[in-house]
Structure formats: structure tokens, C-alpha cells
Amino acid sequence: MINVNPFKPTVVFVDDDENMLRGVTRALGQRYNVISFSEPAGALSWLRENHRKVDVILSDLAMPGFSGMRLLREMVSVAPNIPRVLLSGHLDNSAMNKAINTAFVSCILSKPAPIELIRKSIEQALSSRVIDLAGTLITPGLVMRAIKNNGYSVVFQPRIDAKTGSACGLEVLVRFPNLQKRFLLEEIILACEGHPAINLLTTAVMNEVRKQAKDIRSRFDFSPTVSINCSPYSIRNNCFLEEILHFRSDMLLRDIRIEVEITEHSDIVKDPAFLANAAILKNRGVAIYIDDFGSGSNSVELLETGVFAGVKIDREFIATANGDCVKSSFAEWIVKASHDLGLRVVAEGVEDAKVAQRMQALGVEEMQGFFFARPAVLKKTPTGAFAMC
Structure with a gap:
């Protein structure tokens, strides 16, 4: 090899x-x-x-x-x-x-x-x-230059314990202030997928979390969980796997637990090398969640691989869970199927009290969304208790 x-x-x-x-x-x-x-x-x-x-x-x-x-x-x-x-x-x-x-x-x-x-x-x-989406052009080179020139920032969104309504951790998200004047954030991230630029971006995010680790920990009375987005392309690479494990060790020293979120859209998630490295992460205590679950073609197949700790239901099935019978039923099925396999469920994209209460009733473990807080810099990110109505 x-x-x-x-x-x-x-x-x-x-x-x-x-x-x-x-x-x-x-x-x-x-x-x-x-x-x-x-x-x-x-x-x-x-x-x-x-x-x-x-x-x-x-x-x-x-x-x-x-x-x-x-x-x-x-x-x-x-x-x-x-x-x-x-x-x-x-x-x-x-x-x-x-x-x-x-x-x-x-x-x-x-x-x-x-x-x-x-x-x-x-x-x-x-x-x-290049990729050409919605009439725009974006290259990995543009993104790499933005990263190297500090043309990015990280923001945080609280993760809410569905039973208590209190923040139990944070998700780290990246923003590109200048590039986003010309391109959608989804286009910028997609341009990096399958290219070393995505590794550079993930490392930059991890380093920002390292810098702010003391402040992150000070906002909680317990050991919080911080989740980062990571490409299956990166996890499949043995060298980058070590980067993630080093990051986990650094965060444990700061009394912070790390989780990783991957998307299911790429066929790399079915690659034996990816699944083998995902199993290593699991065995080393790094929980992996399937982000945007239900939006791709690999959803059901991935549930039984045994390497994932949970799923994050795609916001499309959350935002309309009260008004669309089909999508509401699918969200209910995801929760039941995941729980039957011992997996945790996070509902993302929760935007109002009715949806929050519906997700509570379905038995999800965590929630995220604008109803609780929009992504923001750490000092403006609420981490206390949230009302569910």
C-alpha cells in the first residue's frame, strides 16, 4: 500500500x-x-x-x-x-x-x-x-488560500439535552466571511471534498478549538462534548486518523470530550478502509455520528455497520415533522430504528417550540437549531438551560 x-x-x-x-x-x-x-x-x-x-x-x-x-x-x-x-x-x-x-x-x-x-x-x-453550482465557480485552491490567509472563522452552536433542556455541548462550524460573499457555504465545503483542502480545513478547525478549549470548558459545570465535522475522505487516510486521535488526547487533557460528524453522501462511507479507521476511532473513544441522516442513499446500509454512535436527522425531516405525515413518519422510524440498534439520535434544524416538543415526544437524545440559538462566536453562544415552549 x-x-x-x-x-x-x-x-x-x-x-x-x-x-x-x-x-x-x-x-x-x-x-x-x-x-x-x-x-x-x-x-x-x-x-x-x-x-x-x-x-x-x-x-x-x-x-x-x-x-x-x-x-x-x-x-x-x-x-x-x-x-x-x-x-x-x-x-x-x-x-x-x-x-x-x-x-x-x-x-x-x-x-x-x-x-x-x-x-x-x-x-x-x-x-x-472546479465545481459549477448555481452558476458559480469555486476551486479547492481558493479555499486553501483562504485557510492559509486566515480567511475563515469558527462559530459554535449549543447541543441541547432533550430531557433537561440544558446545553450539553457544542458543535463547531466554519465560516468564510469573504468567500461567502461570492459562494454558498455548501459550495465551498463541497469544493474541498475529496481533496487535501478538506484535511487542511479540518485541521484548522481543530486548532481553533485547541485555542479556545479553556474558555469552552469554563462555560460548563461538567465535561462537555464538542463535535466537529470531518470528511470520510479524511478519516480513511491513516495519517489524518492520527491527527484526530492527537486532537482527542489534547481535548481530554482539557476535560472535553470529542465527537465526529460525517455525511453519508459519499460512497467512501462504504469503503473498507474508512470503516476500519472508523472502528479504530470508536475503540479509542471517539464517537462518530452520521450527519444529515436520511438525505443520502447510504442511510439504512450504514446503520448496521457497528462503527457509529448515533445519527443526526436531516433538518428536512425535522422542520416539517408536524405538517407532513410522510416526513413525520420517517423521522419517527429513524428514532425507533436507531434506538433498536443502540444508537443515539440528534434532531437538528429545530426552529420552533412545536417541533422541539415533537422531538422530545419521539425520544431523541439531543436537539440543535435556531429555536435554541444560532451559530455564533463562543462568547455569544448560550450554554445554560433553554425553555421548550
Whole structure:
């Protein structure tokens, strides 16, 4: 198994020139995870299993015994959304157009290409990995720059014990004041998903919690629980798993318990590597909750994996739980099915007293929502008792 640093973009480099492979790997290894292959068949085999970890493909276009165009076509079938930088000793206009039309090619470099030019081409390819939602464009690069330039902040929302009506902990959320003038927060987070930017973002959030740990603890008369959002992509990575465990240890020293929330939308949640690492977190005392439960296609399948401590019912099923019979019944089913499996249930998106009382009656363990408090900086976050009517 090839281990990659979770904080670096990953570049797959395919070239039959061993000297070229060694030179590029040595020169760019500090900046990227460079996974090198001297023959296309091995690269394609590895990509089939690991393409979700890859950010850019750097490839020689002509290699003995393997057509460059065939390689392009097979790379597209294996990893259609990963940009490619091509190297070629000679490429006429006809061949260049064919290469560009065969696959998404960020640029074509003539051999021998200087290392600095290769680096700039990789950076350009990384910046070109965009998503287009609601007519906007957002890249992982934009988010990474915002993080590195402190263009983000963390806010907190109280978690309410459904029986007592008192705050039992906090959820930590991230905001991007400048980026959110141009993009929706959901778009910003989605742009990071499956990219090292999400690891950088989660680490930044954990560090902010470390800085404010003393103040967090002082707001409670008991050991509070703090939950952070974490991508399945991150948990699957063994190096990042250690980051989470270190964070848990740091917080225990401050008498704060840590929980992790993951979303079910990505198929990574069914990946054996993710489930194995999630089991490690569970065994080390880190509870994992399925966030937005019911909004994706993996909900029911995940309940029986045995690695989750509970679920957070998606706000869509909470906000209308009193007025929509179907959604109300589904929320009731989630609570019963979860409790039958020994899982806790959190109702998020509670916006009025009627819904809060309905969730209490269903037997959820915790609630969150604007009815209690909107996300705010720590000093403005209420952590006392809340009325349910």
C-alpha cells in the first residue's frame, strides 16, 4: 500500500524514463505526493483502486508497447475528472488536437521540460479542478488560500439535552466571511471534498478549538462534548486518523470530550478502509455520528455497520415533522430504528417550540437549531438551560 501525506495534493507520474521519474519525484516530493510508475499498466491498475486520492496525472504520451492515445482513453475511463498534464518529445498539431479532444488535458509540455515548468503546470491543473453550482465557480485552491490567509472563522452552536433542556455541548462550524460573499457555504465545503483542502480545513478547525478549549470548558459545570465535522475522505487516510486521535488526547487533557460528524453522501462511507479507521476511532473513544441522516442513499446500509454512535436527522425531516405525515413518519422510524440498534439520535434544524416538543415526544437524545440559538462566536453562544415552549 502506498501511503500519502493527507495535506499534500497527489500527483501520479507515468513515464518510461527512469531518470525522469527519479528527478521529478525528488524535485517535487516536498510539495506533492508523487506516485510514480514506469509503465502504464501498473499505473492504470493502481488508479482503478485509488483514483479518489489523486489530484493530477502527469504522463508521458509515448511509451514502448502502449499507445499514448490508448493510455489517455483508459485514464479517462478510470479517472474522468482528474486533470492531465502530458509530456511529449514531439507532437504535431493533429496529434495535439486529438490528445486534447480525447481527454481533459490541462496542458502539453515538450520534453525535456524544466522542473519549474512542470510544477507550474501541475499548479494550474490543480486550480482548474472546479465545481459549477448555481452558476458559480469555486476551486479547492481558493479555499486553501483562504485557510492559509486566515480567511475563515469558527462559530459554535449549543447541543441541547432533550430531557433537561440544558446545553450539553457544542458543535463547531466554519465560516468564510469573504468567500461567502461570492459562494454558498455548501459550495465551498463541497469544493474541498475529496481533496487535501478538506484535511487542511479540518485541521484548522481543530486548532481553533485547541485555542479556545479553556474558555469552552469554563462555560460548563461538567465535561462537555464538542463535535466537529470531518470528511470520510479524511478519516480513511491513516495519517489524518492520527491527527484526530492527537486532537482527542489534547481535548481530554482539557476535560472535553470529542465527537465526529460525517455525511453519508459519499460512497467512501462504504469503503473498507474508512470503516476500519472508523472502528479504530470508536475503540479509542471517539464517537462518530452520521450527519444529515436520511438525505443520502447510504442511510439504512450504514446503520448496521457497528462503527457509529448515533445519527443526526436531516433538518428536512425535522422542520416539517408536524405538517407532513410522510416526513413525520420517517423521522419517527429513524428514532425507533436507531434506538433498536443502540444508537443515539440528534434532531437538528429545530426552529420552533412545536417541533422541539415533537422531538422530545419521539425520544431523541439531543436537539440543535435556531429555536435554541444560532451559530455564533463562543462568547455569544448560550450554554445554560433553554425553555421548550
